[in-house]
Amino acid sequence: MSDKNASVSAYRSPAPLLARQLRGILREFIMSLSLIDFIAYSAVIFTAFVIIRYFIELLQISNLKRRAVFITGCDTGFGHDLAIRCLQHGMPVFAGCLTVKGSENLEKVSKLLSGKLRVIIMDVTKKEDILKARKILEDECPQYGGLHGLVNNAGITSKEAYDDFLTLEDYKKVADVNTWGVIQVTHELKHLVKKTKGRIVTVASICARVVLPSNGPYNVAKHAVAAYCDTIRQELRLFGVSVHILEPGFFKTPLIDFPKMRAEMSKGWTDAPKHVREEYGEEFYKKSEELSLDFLQTVSSDRIDYVIDAYFHALTAVFPRPRYQVGWDSILLFIPFSLIPTPIQDLVYKVAALRLPKPAACR
Structure with a gap:
């Protein structure tokens, strides 16, 4: 071995030794x-x-004036208010609206705002509508340097009922919007976000962490969309794209329409097969309906601005969070509950169910 090779092999970096010494000092400090x-x-x-x-x-x-964003579900609620917030800050907004009425309302409000609005009538469950939106974005985003942000906001709620009162179509209806709609839109538009190393922001729900009885289709769809976003966050990181999930609690948006929900629950009882009605009994069904609505009315907040703040931060912050827990019910109730062991969770559900009468078949 040459003298040069011997000297190289004999040399040892002091870094490992220093690291061991620091660990030892830290261990002694903690133990003391x-x-x-x-x-x-x-x-x-x-x-x-x-x-x-x-x-x-x-x-x-x-330079927010050159940070174009595309937001789905802008007719009302979170999407409508987020579009306005972005326009107030001068951002170019491409707003997906399901209805002409929703688009007209948004356009009317936007006239006094500094940002430029482009409304696109679209249904996130229809491939042709998504492709139309893609063409518009490909044609018009280059003037702003590309598409900075994609916001998957469009969503619907599910029928409030136990699984025995639901059909496969009830699950498909919610998943078509809340899961497959998000995936379809993201598949068709993420190439634009890759070009700008931009951001994809998707609303999930606290129901992606904690399931609520009588809310099966929504629970399933939100768990699925959260898992999808967690997956592509790791994959798109390679392209400099960041992916963000919002996990709001319950807020008083047009989606939570209590008279409509009561009507749907009543219809759920009358539409259920005879053997299911006999198994549960009308007393059980009506009491579960009452408790579900009472719970929603108790925890639902009218501070929609909390959600808009989280959305806007995910789009415009230098250091956005991967996940946003939004609402005091999410932060103080549901997130802590999601972290406790499953047997304890089950015990809590069991205690809560004591307020229900037994199903007719169990008496």
Whole structure:
């Protein structure tokens, strides 16, 4: 072996030794702490993290007037208000609306705002509508430097009923919009977002973390769309595209229409097969209907601006979050509940079910 090779093999970087020494010092420090000291230090570190993150998240990307976004479901609710928020900041907005009435309402409001609005009438369940939107975006986005953000906002709620009162069509109807609609739109438009190394923002739900009885189709669809977004977040990272999920709790949007929900629940009872009605009994069905609606009325918030803030942050922040838990019910109730062991969750559901009468067949 030459002297040169010998000298190279003999050389060892001091980094591993230094790392071991630091680990040893840190271990000794932690072991010397009392429980109270450990809690105090942990609280200080956590507080520092929250404060630092707060200020970092205030940083906003520049030149919003050239950050074009496409938002689905802009007729009412979150999509409508997000489109207005973006227009207020001068952003070019391509707004997908299901109805002409919805598009006209949005256009009327947008006339006094600085951003440029382009409405596209589309149904996210129809391939031809999505392809039409794709063509418009391919033709018009280059003037803004491309498509900065895709927002999958369009969604519907499901029939509130136990699974025995539902059909496969009830599940398909919700999944067509809340899951397959998101996937179809993303498939057709993500090439535009790749070009700008932009962002894809999708609304899931707290129901992607915690299931609610009587809400099967919605629970299933939101779990699926959250899993899809988690998957493409890892895949599109290779292209510089970031993917973000919103997990709002319950908010008083036009989707939560209590008179309509009561009517659908009543229809669910009359449409159910005779053997199902006999198995559960009308007393059980009506009480479960009452408890479901009471729960929604209790936890639903009218602070829709919380969701719009999260959407806008995901689109415009220098350091957006991968996930946004939105609403106090989401942050303080559902997220903590999702983290506890399944047997304890089941116990909570069991206790909550004590308010229900037994199904007729179980008495």
